[in-house]
Amino acid sequence: MNIYSVRMRAADETGHHLSGMERLVLDDDIAMTIQELYQRAWHNHPHDVHITIEKIDQEITQVPVLRIRSGVPTKSPKSLVRTQARQILLDAHIHPDVIDYAFSLLDRGPAASGGNMRGAVLLTKHSGRRLEPDKDRGVRTVRVDVHPKDREHLQRALVQQGFPHPRTQDAVILATKTLWAGVIAELGWSDDPDYTTGFVATKGTYWRFEGIKDAGVNLGGRIYFVEEDADTAELMKRLQQIPIWVMVSTEFARNEGEHSYE
Ligand code: COA
Numbered sequence: 001m002n003i004y005s006v007r008m009r010a011a012d013e014t015g016h017h018l019s020g021m022e023r024l025v026l027d028d029d030i031a032m033t034i035q036e037l038y039q040r041a042w043h044n045h046p047h048d049v050h051i052t053i054e055k056i057d058q059e060i061t062q063v064p065v066l067r068i069r070s071g072v073p074t075k076s077p078k079s080l081v082r083t084q085a086r087q088i089l090l091d092a093h094i095h096p097d098v099i100d101y102a103f104s105l106l107d108r109g110p111a112a113s114g115g116n117m118r119g120a121v122l123l124t125k126h127s128g129r130r131l132e133p134d135k136d137r138g139v140r141t142v143r144v145d146v147h148p149k150d151r152e153h154l155q156r157a158l159v160q161q162g163f164p165h166p167r168t169q170d171a172v173i174l175a176t177k178t179l180w181a182g183v184i185a186e187l188g189w190s191d192d193p194d195y196t197t198g199f200v201a202t203k204g205t206y207w208r209f210e211g212i213k214d215a216g217v218n219l220g221g222r223i224y225f226v227e228e229d230a231d232t233a234e235l236m237k238r239l240q241q242i243p244i245w246v247m248v249s250t251e252f253a254r255n256e257g258e259h260s261y262e
């Protein structure tokens, strides 16, 4: 029995990225997975769709999924949403000026050439230095999926917990690997102008923030906060190369633990 990474990316006629998706599946499930990814791609009327099927030659590390919490009540003003997100980052010992810089990067588009990046910024937590080698591309978290036996379980648990949007599931899976790799905290929101929910992930929890940006804004991205002496090459290897299966723990399914941020 072999395991494969099946990845899809779709782009418009200008080459602009529209959507991406990855699954780590057994060989028997490849055909079904291609169909699923193709359907996901088709939503956005792509010009071209690329599907990669790659055998995983290493052992897959299993990591428990982050728990999910709402950072603020629905329809809170943006200023309150950001104050709360900021507080969680302060509690993770990110320097206040670095937090402000991170928000300003995502507000104006973090790419060196302006606009959105194709991956995440690596930002040191005290001095705010950017470590990603290519400031237009950034670093991507790849080779990660929920374990096939836990996929339905995770979907059901998220619906029960009030997080039915598929984007939440995708983002929490990526963030689970990102923190496992050694990132201290992550701040992100989508560049999709219709999707205004963002998140902070740190210390085992994924905090979801509705209204972290204004509707109609087509800028966004992800900031990975890292230690001052982070080994960039090792971190990038972990984020990009080491395959991870995200597992659903009993605690997650029972939705235990603190629910609000004080
Ligand atoms: N954003 C923007 N552009 C992207 C991109 C992204 N997320 N992913 C790929 N591209 C474009 C870039 O132009 C890239 O070139 P670059 O490396 O110079 O930036 C080009 O496609 C090729 O990228 P590559 O890394 O070879 O793509 P891939 O075939 O390995 O697929 C994806 C990567 C698309 C799977 C990954 O980026 C992604 O979107 N993952 C999301 C996974 C997810 O939601 N998982 C949830 C788990 S259930």
Ligand code: AMP
Pocket: 116, 117, 118, 119, 120, 138, 139, 140, 141, 142, 174, 188, 189, 190, 191, 192, 220, 221, 222
């Ligand atoms: P999305 O949440 O998919 O709308 O993506 C928002 C931003 O996050 C993109 O503009 C990229 O800068 C970044 N991004 C997308 N996919 C990844 C990934 N797999 N790893 C790291 N950053 C990503």
